[in-house]
Amino acid sequence: MDTAEKDKPQNEIHHMAFIMDGNGRWAKKRHLPREYGHSAGAKKFREIIRHCANRGIGCVTVYAFSTENWKRPKKEVNTIMKLFRDYIKEAERDFEKNDVRVIFIGNRKVFDEKLRREMETVERLTASRSKILCVAINYGGRGEIVDAVNSLIAKGAASVTEEDITNAIYSGVVPPPDLIVRTGGEMRLSNFMLWQSAYSELFFTDTLWPDFTTDEVDSIIEQFCQRNRRYGGI
Ligand code: FPP
Numbered sequence: 001m002d003t004a005e006k007d008k009p010q011n012e013i014h015h016m017a018f019i020m021d022g023n024g025r026w027a028k029k030r031h032l033p034r035e036y037g038h039s040a041g042a043k044k045f046r047e048i049i050r051h052c053a054n055r056g057i058g059c060v061t062v063y064a065f066s067t068e069n070w071k072r073p074k075k076e077v078n079t080i081m082k083l084f085r086d087y088i089k090e091a092e093r094d095f096e097k098n099d100v101r102v103i104f105i106g107n108r109k110v111f112d113e114k115l116r117r118e119m120e121t122v123e124r125l126t127a128s129r130s131k132i133l134c135v136a137i138n139y140g141g142r143g144e145i146v147d148a149v150n151s152l153i154a155k156g157a158a159s160v161t162e163e164d165i166t167n168a169i170y171s172g173v174v175p176p177p178d179l180i181v182r183t184g185g186e187m188r189l190s191n192f193m194l195w196q197s198a199y200s201e202l203f204f205t206d207t208l209w210p211d212f213t214t215d216e217v218d219s220i221i222e223q224f225c226q227r228n229r230r231y232g233g234i
Contacts, residue, residue: 011225016052017061017177017200019192020045022184022208029208035079040210042083049133051214053100055221059132059174063192067107067140084137085115091122101129105170106139107147134174141194144169148195169195176200179224181217183209199231 020041027037045062052060065080091102102122111119148168152160176196180189185206189197203220205212 011178011201011227011229013057013178013221013224014175015059015061015177016057016221017063017180017193018048019063019180019182019184019190020209021182021186023210025184026208026210034076037210038076038079038083042087044210044212045087047214048212048217049100051217053131055217058130059134061105061134061136061171061174061177061193063136063139063190065106065137065139066191067138067143068191084135085118087135088115088118088122092118092125095122095125098126099129100131100133101126102133102135103171103173104135104137105144105174106137107143108138110138132174134171136192139170139192141189141191144171145195165195171196179203179220181205181220183207183212199229201227201229 023037023041024034025037026040027034030036045064049060049062064084069080070077091098104119104123108116108119145165147170148165149160151168152164157164171193174196176198177193177200179201180193180197181203182189183205185204187204189202193200201224203223205216205220207213207216
């Protein structure tokens with residue numbers, strides 16, 4: 001890298017998001033039921049968010065369960081929900097050890113009252129922390145925009161601006177993602193952060209989520225720093 005290149009302002013990362021894809025295929029490759037892939041994925045989630053926090057990234061979002069994922073077999077849905085509940089219990093128990101504010105985005109109405117209360121407790125206990133972990137659960141980007149518009153209509157809006165929608169979506173305190181990483185080889189957003197991703201840099205890797213490594217995170221961050229973000233300018 002020459003001096004001019006080194007002096008070029010590097011892209012800052014305020015928010016890094018992950019679409020954690022490939023758990024099922026990871027298990028299939030090992031002749032294991034898909035549920036094993038999700039357990040391995042939940043372990044990997046802990047490792048990757050710790051690494052991002054250690055790298056000083058202010059906000060990390062993970063796509064844990066989409067509004068479309070209910071179409072999966074009941075056994076698989078139950079496993080993912082159990083892993084989610086386990087994480088919430090852990091986040092509540094260890095909240096003093098972790099330096100991260102946990103927030104959940106998605107439609108909570110489908111969850112039972114106990115789970116909703118636990119989610120609120122974790123959000124409340126960690127609310128004063130500056131770093132954010134945002135877990136998208138029963139989340140859909142289109143639904144989020146529709147909910148935002150309906151909430152504005154309910155407050156009496158006859159028309160809405162971009163700013164109104166930005167302020168009304170679930171992820172109110174979360175900045176738009178600077179980069180979105182999808183593991184597992186598919187090249188699409190699958191209804192993830194449709195409003196917020198307008199200028200996100202996208203990264204796709206064939207690595208299945210449970211095989212994803214902190215070295216690969218570092219390499220993606222390096223590539224991100226070299227990208228020329230123009231936001232429609234020149
Ligand atoms: C996509 O892989 C993954 C999911 C739908 C679930 C992700 C859930 C976890 C990583 C664990 C629970 C989360 C937390 C926050 C504790 P896939 O099943 O679609 O994989 P495939 O494309 O190989 O079938």
